[in-house]
Structure formats: C-alpha cells, structure tokens
Amino acid sequence: MNDLLGRVGDKWSALVIDALIEGGGVMRFTRIAEAVTGISQKMLTQTLRQMERDGLVMRTVHPVIPPHVDYKLTKMGLSLGKAFCGVWIWAGKHLEAIEKARRDFDARAGG
Amino acid sequence: MNDLLGRVGDKWSALVIDALIEGGGVMRFTRIAEAVTGISQKMLTQTLRQMERDGLVMRTVHPVIPPHVDYKLTKMGLSLGKAFCGVWIWAGKHLEAIEKARRDFDARAGG
DNA sequence: CTGAATCCACCTGGATACTG
C-alpha cells in the first residue's frame, strides 16, 4: 500500500493521466510529451511503461512507417484520474493559501 | 501547480497526514514516527517542517524537560487529508487488479 | 524527547547520441 502510493502518487503519472483525460483519452507519444510540460522524453517513456505495467494505460503499436503508437487510458486509469480529481480541486483551491503560508513562515524564520 | 503536486503528493506527507488523522489530529514526534512505518527520523523532521511551512500542520513546543512537541493538523491539512481520501479508497479497491496487471505484463515480457 | 548536522550510497532524471 505504502509502495502503491509512491507509484500512483508519482507526479508524472498524475500529469500524464491528466493530459490523457484532457486529450480525450487517446494520444500519441509526442502529443503527450507536448501536453506534459517539462517532462523529458526518458521520463515519459519510463512513466508510460510503468503505467502500462500497472494496467493504467493501453499501448497500441501500429506497424507503419513512421511508427505510430497510441496510448489509451484503461478503465482503471480513468478511475484513478477521477480519484485524483479531489486532489486537483484541493490544490487549485488552496494554492494561494499555501503560498501565503510559505511567505509567512519564511518571514518568521528570517526575522 | 505542477510543483504543488510534487509537494503535497509526496509519499511521506500523505502518510503523515493519514497518521495524524488516525491518531486524532494531534500527535507527538515519536508517536508519528511509530505510526509511519519505515520513515527515518530525518525524513520525518524534514516532512514535518515542510508541512508546517505549507500551513498543513501546526507545531507547538511545550517548554518542558524533556521536550514535548505537538503536531496538529490545520484545517487546510485536514481538508487535504479528505481530498486524499478518494485516492486511498481507489488504491485499496484496485490493489489486487494492479498486482494482477503487473504479473500479466511481466509474464508477457518474460515470454 | 526532539531535533540538528554530517557522511555517503543510491537513485532520479536530464542531455545526448543512436536505431528501426
């Protein structure tokens, strides 16, 4: 369980799931890379592999040239996305409060 | 936002919040260390500091000997715990499915 | 009891180059 948290709670996984949901559930490698700002190609490959292994995404290779690979959220992946929803909303709602808390804390620490 | 995810989505933070909720909302350092299995003293201190800075916990030092320090979830911390709830539930519900998906994947990969 | 500080092995993750 502990280990599972570290896995699904992974920052990149969450962002990839979000990207896939925003993108309609099916996206190609490069499109995901564009959607998830800041991710390196290596991390994306790694994250995607892991998510595939965990049954969160389905990887489909179309044997054409140039290669064409689709990533599709599975039911489980989608349900995880929904579970994350609460955290997304929380983050959006408390973003300012947290930044203020940090400033206050730093001010106290500095003074 | 991206950065916030990495912060609040941190594995230890989640576990500490969970421990605090289970423990009634107020706990001492050592009690948390016992509740959060596997965390080192350094990580606990670090996590707690960060959470204090983010306004998720309130740290109260009782000037006695031996020292007595209480950590209490703030409203914001509690609300984050509730936001996590969905993910906890999801994890519990899909734990087996994920393990099966992994076995299947590994079997395919191995064969 | 609660922490700070130090040392250090390990892993993460970015940059780059190469393949089919």
Added chain:
DNA sequence: CAGTATCCAGGTGGATTCAG
C-alpha cells in the same frame, strides 16, 4: 515518430553522531 542506451550531476534519504 518512438523509442533505447549511455553518461553524469544533483538530489534523496538512511545511518550515525551530537546537543539542548
């Protein structure tokens, strides 16, 4: 396009020691 492979800097986090 979609990776794989390699190198490497930097951060993570455990163990240990010291202090109030």
